[in-house]
Amino acid sequence: MSLALRIASRYLFSKKSHSAINIISVISVCGVALITAALICTLSVYNGFSHLIDSLLCDIQPELKILPSKGKTLDSTLDLWDEIAGWDEVAYITPVIEETALAVYERQMPVIVKGIPLDYNNGIALDRTLFNGEYKLKDEIVSYTIIGIGVGAKLEAGTNFARPIELYAPLRNRRVNLANPANSFTSQRFFVSAVFYTNQTQYDDNMVYIPLDDARALFDYTTEASAIELSTRQGAATQRVMERLRNKLGDEYTVQNRLMQNGESYRWIQIEKWITFLILAFILLIATFNIVGSLSMLIVDKQDDIATLRKLGADDKLITRIFMTEGWLISMLGALSGLIIGTLLCWLQQEFGLLQLGNGEANTFIVEAYPVRIEWSDTIIVTAIVLLLGAITAGYPAKILRKKLESKGEK
Numbered sequence: 001m002s003l004a005l006r007i008a009s010r011y012l013f014s015k016k017s018h019s020a021i022n023i024i025s026v027i028s029v030c031g032v033a034l035i036t037a038a039l040i041c042t043l044s045v046y047n048g049f050s051h052l053i054d055s056l057l058c059d060i061q062p063e064l065k066i067l068p069s070k071g072k073t074l075d076s077t078l079d080l081w082d083e084i085a086g087w088d089e090v091a092y093i094t095p096v097i098e099e100t101a102l103a104v105y106e107r108q109m110p111v112i113v114k115g116i117p118l119d120y121n122n123g124i125a126l127d128r129t130l131f132n133g134e135y136k137l138k139d140e141i142v143s144y145t146i147i148g149i150g151v152g153a154k155l156e157a158g159t160n161f162a163r164p165i166e167l168y169a170p171l172r173n174r175r176v177n178l179a180n181p182a183n184s185f186t187s188q189r190f191f192v193s194a195v196f197y198t199n200q201t202q203y204d205d206n207m208v209y210i211p212l213d214d215a216r217a218l219f220d221y222t223t224e225a226s227a228i229e230l231s232t233r234q235g236a237a238t239q240r241v242m243e244r245l246r247n248k249l250g251d252e253y254t255v256q257n258r259l260m261q262n263g264e265s266y267r268w269i270q271i272e273k274w275i276t277f278l279i280l281a282f283i284l285l286i287a288t289f290n291i292v293g294s295l296s297m298l299i300v301d302k303q304d305d306i307a308t309l310r311k312l313g314a315d316d317k318l319i320t321r322i323f324m325t326e327g328w329l330i331s332m333l334g335a336l337s338g339l340i341i342g343t344l345l346c347w348l349q350q351e352f353g354l355l356q357l358g359n360g361e362a363n364t365f366i367v368e369a370y371p372v373r374i375e376w377s378d379t380i381i382v383t384a385i386v387l388l389l390g391a392i393t394a395g396y397p398a399k400i401l402r403k404k405l406e407s408k409g410e411k
Helices: 003-013 019-057 079-085 149-155 212-219 238-252 263-301 303-311 316-352 376-410
Strands: 064-068 090-104 108-116 130-133 144-148 165-170 185-196 207-211 227-232 253-257
Touching (some): 019 316, 019 376, 108 149, 144 149, 144 165, 165 212, 263 303, 263 316, 303 316
Antiparallel strands (some): 064 253
């Protein structure tokens, strides 16, 4: 242990001649600890909501999705996709088509049609979201569609209806013939094999699934696809695979994970998370100014010690470093206490759900309690911010002290 750290630690825990110095030091530690705990808890709640969205979408969205950076379609026959399919981390990869069409049954409404291969369920567990019916896209006679529960309600269609749903899509690169508008559209019929339910309105109220070859016929596609979807093998790091894909594909393609695919919710959660972080960091900056007062009073209190140290041969740098270390120790003690408190509160929330989102039977939320998820990256960022602000605020009185010492030395 260095001399400066040894003396600073004794100053931190020893009794001062004025009790006000001890009180201000305790207030400094408590202020830093409370704001640190608040930062940990707040960031963990936002991480919890992000993870909740991810878990809700895991049965309807692919782990990773590759989109063209420009335009609407990409070529699904490139050797590049076969190469990626051969990666050890990749369990399933397929092209898909997503386009808008008009669905007609008892009523009519615009829907998002997603063309998927017959073995799509091997990569995306779509069958786990089925409300009724069975996962089936094609048999020897007809093609089938799997519709969202909201689509079925609006169209007044379901698996117990024998009449098929008709899907209409405009022909590509052809103007609408006002004399005979029907010639400008192509249509296909699909029997409903199943109804899915995800509790996400953007899917339940808009999405229908049809076979990929039927989607290509409906939208006049040949080898084009709207996106390439893939899932990773168990144990593979999705983030690492995403980075590998980005390095392989370059700027021509965009790679998205599930949260990025759910763009608006993901963006707003991240924006709110870091705005809240900045607000709390500003409050933390104000709290760390207590360190300035504590160190200033400590310097006044220890004038005799400073004089003794100088007579014993201590230079100005050592004396300044002692009080700098004192301020840093106050910040570190507060940060450590805050990390322990924040982590403990998050654990209690995870285990016992102390803060509820609703009240009893009237609770209409997906989860009963606030979801929390501690991420080590956030913990490291918070700790670094606390120690940095502590060092900055401790540096001010130490700098003033050094100037005084230098001026006395010159005299």
